[in-house]
Amino acid sequence: MINAVGREIPDEILKATGKEPFQGNNYKNGVPFRRQGPIIRPVMENTHNKLVKDIHEALVKCKAHNGMTISFHHHFREGDLIVNMVMEEIHKMGIKNITLAATSLGKAHDPLVPMIEDGTITRIEASGVRGKIGQAISDGKLKGLAIMRSHGGRVRSLVTGETKVDIAFIGAPTSDDYGNLRGIGGKTNCGVLSYSHVDGDCAEYVVAITDCLVPFPNFPAHISMTKVDYVCVVDAIGIPEKIATGAAKPTTDQRKLMMAEYCTQVVVNTPYFKEGFSYQTGVGGASIASTISLTKIMEERGIKMGFGVGGLTKPMCDLLDRGMVRVLMDTQAFDLDAVSNVINPAHHRITAGAYANPFNKGAFVNKLDYVILASLEVDVHFNCNVVVGSDGVITGAQGGHPDTAQGAKCTIVICPLLQGRIPAICSEVTTVTTPGESVDVVVTDYGVAVNPNRHDLLECLQKADCVPLKTIEELRDIAYAIVGEPEPVQFEDRIVGIIEARDGTIMDVVRQVKHYG
Amino acid sequence: MNPNMKRLRRSMMFLNCQKPGLIKDPYVYAPDSIMLDLEDAVAEREKDAARYSLYHALQEIDYRGVERVVRINGLDTDLWIEDIRCSVAGGCDAIRIPKTETAEDVQKVEAAVIAAEKEFGAEEGRTLIMAALESAKGVMHAYEICQASPRLFGIALSGGDYTKDLQTTISGTGVELMGARQHMIIAARATGVQCFDTVYTNLNDMEGFRRDVETIHTMGFDGKSIINPRQIPIVHEIYTPKPKDIIFAEKVVREIDTKKAQGIGVFTVDGKMIDIAFYDGAKRTLALAKASGVYKGEL
Incomplete structure (x- = not known):
């Protein structure tokens, strides 16, 4: 079917994704929907301990399984260490068929390519992908589809339940032992934790990962303890100089x-x-x-x-x-x-x-x-x-x-x-x-x-x-x-990814690139 | 006379022919002229490659009315004749002679240009010449150099080599260049050719550059050699007549025309005494304003 920007969206993709072709910016304006929420496991005992000793324990406690969807934010940009850290543990545990629903992926995540090739990661949902993962997707190495959606589109996808996150991993520059998270303090300042807020609201399990545990309460919290299941302290969650650099010099070009x-x-x-x-x-x-x-x-x-x-x-x-x-x-x-x-x-x-x-x-x-x-x-x-x-x-x-x-x-x-x-x-x-x-x-x-x-x-x-x-x-x-x-x-011919419009319809498809002999 | 002899040349931008990325579309910055360099910017072993790029750039790229000057290698090398053949075959607008010291230097280049125009079937006289003066001797010979060829549209000071020859350095104050600048502009005006100032190499000091341009503008120079497109807007701003100057010039021209018909020689415009001596200056202001795109009147 031809969509509103004149792109052919093949029927098999519409069928496989259950999506509609893009029909104009305001197609869904005013169309009601029910907001989806996660299953919550209440913490009532005053002896409950959210601290886990490592990523492995967090994965076990969150019932990590084949075919699950896990999410990450990209506030640490090219200095991010968390996605690779978690994926390495998942890989070690032999869990397969993961949907990686990060807010964005960059060159920092190049080491994940072998996990795409061996079927550990089979679907990717992100704002976009730079570096070797992008090349791998375009080369047809990802078994499932890559879905590229805007920042706003991602939030829509979570709150409508279209993307069901099983475990959200939220890297936090500071956290207390009860999961009050802040984007500042510690050694990996990123200022804000905007992208993960929706993951806190919608994921089945929420794991905070920090390299700076601070006394309770870490307040005012940018993401509240009310949403966090576990807190994991690691040596480093990011490389500070790659997270935020000094302001770019005004161009002289x-x-x-x-x-x-x-x-x-x-x-x-x-x-x-x-x-x-x-x-x-x-x-x-x-x-x-x-x-x-x-x-x-x-x-x-x-x-x-x-x-x-x-x-x-x-x-x-x-x-x-x-x-x-x-x-x-x-x-x-x-x-x-x-x-x-x-x-x-x-x-x-x-x-x-x-x-x-x-x-x-x-x-x-x-x-x-x-x-x-x-x-x-x-x-x-x-x-x-x-x-x-x-x-x-x-x-x-x-x-x-x-x-x-x-x-x-x-x-x-x-x-x-x-x-x-x-x-x-x-x-x-x-x-x-x-x-x-x-x-x-x-x-x-x-x-x-x-x-x-x-x-x-x-x-x-x-x-x-x-x-x-x-x-x-x-x-x-x-x-x-x-x-x-x-x-x-x-x-x-093979479609490797879709470009999702803000409202969840399909703006375009991305096909595997043809290599010349 | 070639109609380009007196064209607007406020900004003449050097570009290294060895770098295709630089020569592919410099016209977006709207310099009046570009100076495609085969000389100092090009490594010795890359001279052939630079000529090749130059020829194809001249042939293929629509420079959208920007004048295309080629700086050839010095007359003390065995490169310059081939440089001229290549430039004329490509269809350049002008040749810039480096290190010009005598009228004979200009005439040698003129002869090679004429030969190349014949060889490649170019319209005779289409290729103009400018001479860069880079030594005390060259500056002293400015008056003769200016008159050496009907194709020569102007002379340019090249401050780096010139100050070396004077056994000094560029100070940033302009003191060391003052004599050459003054001498050259007088020679150029005496002979009816244009005169261009040297480059300003400190790109981190745009205020210093501005002061330098203001100085040479006041001295009467037609324009300046530049090395970076960032310098262009400053040169053009300083050289573009201000609205009040344009209005005044328009009044002066109109009043002189009217008063002349009435047999009146001296009168006032906006409280200033005006006579026929102001006519050419006012005309020049309007022509410059028109060429700069800020005056669309009929004068």
Whole structure:
């Protein structure tokens, strides 16, 4: 069946997953559902001890079994040690057919590839996958399907019961012996524990893993003892220098600075730029540069931001410190400055659910005026691809891209026209991960294109004469004129993964890459 | 005369021909000219490869109106004639002669350019020449060099080699360059060619760069050689006439035209005394504003 972004979703996949094809952003708006909850094992005895001596004991007590689903968060990013630690023990115990439902997987988890090959891990659900696991999935080594879903989509998947987590492992920079968890303190500060909140609510068993046991009560807890079954203390849960580094130096790459300037001009010349506007941006060089150049114009015009949301970096925290944004709503700290800024009383931690779950009675992303995003590819329908490389290999993550893009009133995607020799603005993206209906403006080094559905924004920018406006087709044509139109990537028939839309429908499928002899 | 002799050249950006990533689309930064370098930036053993990249870049890439100058190797090498053949065959707009010391140097290059234009069937006179002065001797000969060829559109100071020759170094104050700058701009204006300033190499000191550009702008230079696209917006900002200057220039031109017809020689505009001596300057401001894309009037 062809879905709303023109992608063929084979019937066998619809049947196997029980899912529907994507039918537009607001297809499930207002459609009621019953929230699912886990089985709870009450702790009433005052002698109950939640501490376990090691991961093995935790697995045994949580009745680890073949075919179970286990979950993890990615707040420790490339410094994460927990996923590998737990999986090694599961592998040793000979448990097979695991569904690994992590919030995201990266290069830190390359050592899991042999466990994919030997059938220990047979399904993966994540925001996306970088590194060797992505290659392994694209090579068809995962026996089951990989499901890539956004941060908001993951929360939806847990609360609707679509994903049933048997054991959630929550790495916590600090914990007490009763499972009050905090994202700060200890030696592996990550600032916030937003992504795991839903796992605490929905998993059958919840195991906290920490390398810093603190006296009870570890308060205020970011994840409460009321949700935690066991606490396991290990030597190290993460590599601090890979969790959060010093703030990235502002870029000196003139191309990125140009795109940042175009982006800022789009923001300040559209009607949502007024006192109290809301804003989210990413960690890319152009995004950060754009925040810096936007700050100057906010100062000149005396405009303050109402709230900033999402993964946070130093430039956003600087805005808070200077009183130029009223509050920050934090789901992830990207640098040490953001981690240490969490102590500011106007810097609030929010859950991934509050941030982006489409099946809430409203999420923060719905209240965004602007979001600045990046993309690997954008096509002439404004569809974005942030997961699959132009070589067909899974290499990125949806993160909050589809969530914020849909939510924001003005979604700006920054994307250089060419990624090396590959045209990033193209006729059809390799894989659709964010639908074009969510994307309003595309900023490239060659000019700015506005989605024709947003003629209101186009008129503003034409009137302001502030950026070189082009149509998306013109940008595509320039790209093709420079590097040529690439031959489509060759795939095998086998579907190795699906790109799930926020509402659980299927946006696209990812097939096994074809290797040339 | 080749219509490009007097084109706008505020920013002339050096690019190493050995690096395809640099030469593939520098026009996105909107410099007025790029200077594709076959000389110092290219390792000795890579000269052939750089020429190959250069030729194909000139042939294949649409530089979207940005002037394409090629810096050839010095006349004291056995590389420069082949550099010129390759550049002219590719269709470059101009040749930059390094280490120019005499009018004869320019004439030698001119002869090689003419021969190459003939050999490759290029329109005669399409390839212009500029001369970089990099020594005390070159600077002293600026006046003769400026008049050495009808193809020569300008001279450029190359501060690194020049200060070595003076037995000093670049101080950051500009003191050591002052004599050459002053001498060269006078020679260029006396002979009707353009004059360009040397590069500013400290990319961490953008304020110093700004001061440097303001200095040479005030001195009368037509533009500056640059080494990084980040420097372009600063040069263009300083060289682009400000709105109040454009409005004033427009008034001056209109008033002089009107008053001339009425037989009046001296009058005031916005309280300033104006006569015919202001006419060319005001015209130049409007032409620069037009070329910079900030003036769309009919004057």
